[in-house]
Amino acid sequence: MRIFIKNVVDPALTPIVTREVSLHGFPESWTLIMEMLNEGRGPVKLIQRLALAATIYFIWEERNNRLFNKAKKIGVQLFKEIRSVIMERMAYRSSLLMVSR
Numbered sequence: 001m002r003i004f005i006k007n008v009v010d011p012a013l014t015p016i017v018t019r020e021v022s023l024h025g026f027p028e029s030w031t032l033i034m035e036m037l038n039e040g041r042g043p044v045k046l047i048q049r050l051a052l053a054a055t056i057y058f059i060w061e062e063r064n065n066r067l068f069n070k071a072k073k074i075g076v077q078l079f080k081e082i083r084s085v086i087m088e089r090m091a092y093r094s095s096l097l098m099v100s101r
Contacts, residue, residue, distance in 0.1 A: 050089050054082045 037049050058078050065071040 047086065050086045051082065054085045058082050
């Protein structure tokens with residue numbers, strides 16, 4: 001998976017993504033990432049969890065598109081799609097909180 005991520009995601013996007021979802025100092029081991037995301041609650045942790053889930057999904061989708069449909073997106077397109085999904089999900093969660101009050 002790591003090799004594919006490196007081939008899909010433009011290295012120039014790494015600092016942007018890191019800044020956008022507060023990933024400074026994040027470990028590279030899946031075990032440590034999962035432990036870190038399971039610690040604590042709050043909006044930053046929610047964004048980080050959503051970012052991880054969306055990233056995994058879109059990279060998996062991109063892999064399948066490249067293998068089976070011979071279609072390819074650039075890293076910036078993937079980043080915009082991931083960010084859009086995160087923002088939509090956050091808006092949805094906020095609307096649920098407003099309705100429940």
